[in-house]
Amino acid sequence: MRAMIQTSYGPTEVIVAQEIAKPLPGNKEILIRIHAAKVGLSDVAFRKGNPFMIKLIYGLSRPRFAIGGCELAGEIEAVGRDVIHFKPGDHVLGMSPKNFGAYAEYKCLCEVSPLAVIPSNIAFEEAVGICDGGATALTFLRDKAKLRKGQKVLINGASGAVGIYAVQLAKYYGAEVTGVCSGANEGLVIKAGADFVIDYTKEDFTKSKRAYDVVFDAVGKSSFSACKRVLTNKGMYLSTAFKLSTILQMMWTSLFKGKRAVFATAGLMQNKENLTFLMELARNGTLNAVIDRRYPLELLPDAHKYVETERKKGNVIITL
Incomplete structure (x- = not known):
């Protein structure tokens, strides 16, 4: 699968495209085919390793997790045998704050992760923007x-x-x-x-x-x-x-x-209930996505550069 890999801290050039193995879901995991992710100032900070606290938590000399990105939206392609609440074909919004991984074509998340079903009237890009x-x-x-x-x-x-x-x-x-x-x-x-x-x-x-x-x-x-x-x-x-x-x-x-x-x-304080609540507000029109720009996965470095200008309005979205 395609993924954007970062093996060191630094400028946008440290992010490069690479083909890696597609993950397989564990017994309690779901495999999500990612359709949208986001880039924000927090992602820029993790790329740079600044503030230093980031390096203390996620790797001193280089990022412990090579694929960045926390918020994602996509379609479930497969589920582990012990998964109860989700099924293949579900459109879901999820967060992976502990090991990231949203800047790739696929991501496995445990069923108990912050996850919510996306309402039928909300697009993947809108869902991940609202989550952001x-x-x-x-x-x-x-x-x-x-x-x-x-x-x-x-x-x-x-x-x-x-x-x-x-x-x-x-x-x-x-x-x-x-x-x-x-x-x-x-x-x-x-x-x-x-x-x-x-x-x-x-x-x-x-x-x-x-x-x-x-x-x-x-x-x-x-x-x-x-x-x-x-x-x-x-x-x-x-x-x-x-x-x-x-x-x-x-x-x-x-x-x-x-x-x-x-x-x-x-x-680190998010849960299923929060994402479900946000999606309900989006479904009934109380909460509306504001998307400034969209970039394909391969142009993730360009998205970082734009976010660093601190001139964006609302969300910057990565599309797959």
């Missing part, structure tokens, strides 16, 4: 912030892969949403449901006169220290970026009942 940012946004807004109706939420990076779904989910939970993005993406963010938009090229949201119950930094470009002044007395700053400063602030603020900083390894 939607799962992360869900973990932060529902599980960490415990977002409630009537709360005021500011989303920094509202037009990105996480932010655009955070806007939609925040509206689903009944919040008043302010999105921060460039003026060029204002229409996109308003269409997603934002009540207000701040153009970061013209205004610094951390100097706003408004106060928010939740500030969700979906791009990790700000900090708890900078955002404290726009948080309510018990407001929460959420960040997707793994920074030592955020971790220390999270530990310190957890000791008090006031303003708090929160970080979560959202990718």
Whole structure:
């Protein structure tokens, strides 16, 4: 089968196409013929091995897993003899945060992995796009912030892969949403449901006169220290970026009942229930995919280069 292989950390040139053996499903595994995957900033970080914590977990001198990519969507081609809940022909969405493998034609996943059946009215590319940012946004807004109706939420990076779904989910939970993005993406963010938009090229949201119950930094470009002044007395700053400063602030603020900083390894916290929930929201039109560009598998390095510009809107999708 075709796969994109990375045997060292570095620039996009470390990713090369290669023919490798097609995997066979174990007794409790399903074999998925992949139709779509995604590329995001987290994938760029894993390619580079930066921050260093990535190397500590996934291989110091080179990646422990040569095929990258976590989120995938495709059709089940075969199942192991002990598989109960899935069958050949099912269209599924899945995540493989521990050993990756989405940048290939086939991937085996254990039945108990984060997996969900894709509704018939949702395309593979849409499903994997929603999974990309939607799962992360869900973990932060529902599980960490415990977002409630009537709360005021500011989303920094509202037009990105996480932010655009955070806007939609925040509206689903009944919040008043302010999105921060460039003026060029204002229409996109308003269409997603934002009540207000701040153009970061013209205004610094951390100097706003408004106060928010939740500030969700979906791009990790700000900090708890900078955002404290726009948080309510018990407001929460959420960040997707793994920074030592955020971790220390999270530990310190957890000791008090006031303003708090929160970080979560959202990718490792996903499960079947989350993906099934997201697919139900997509099925009924509450959650809509936002796809910026599509690249065939062989042009994965080009997709990485585009993502590194940090100018993408929504998702960048790999098609097979």
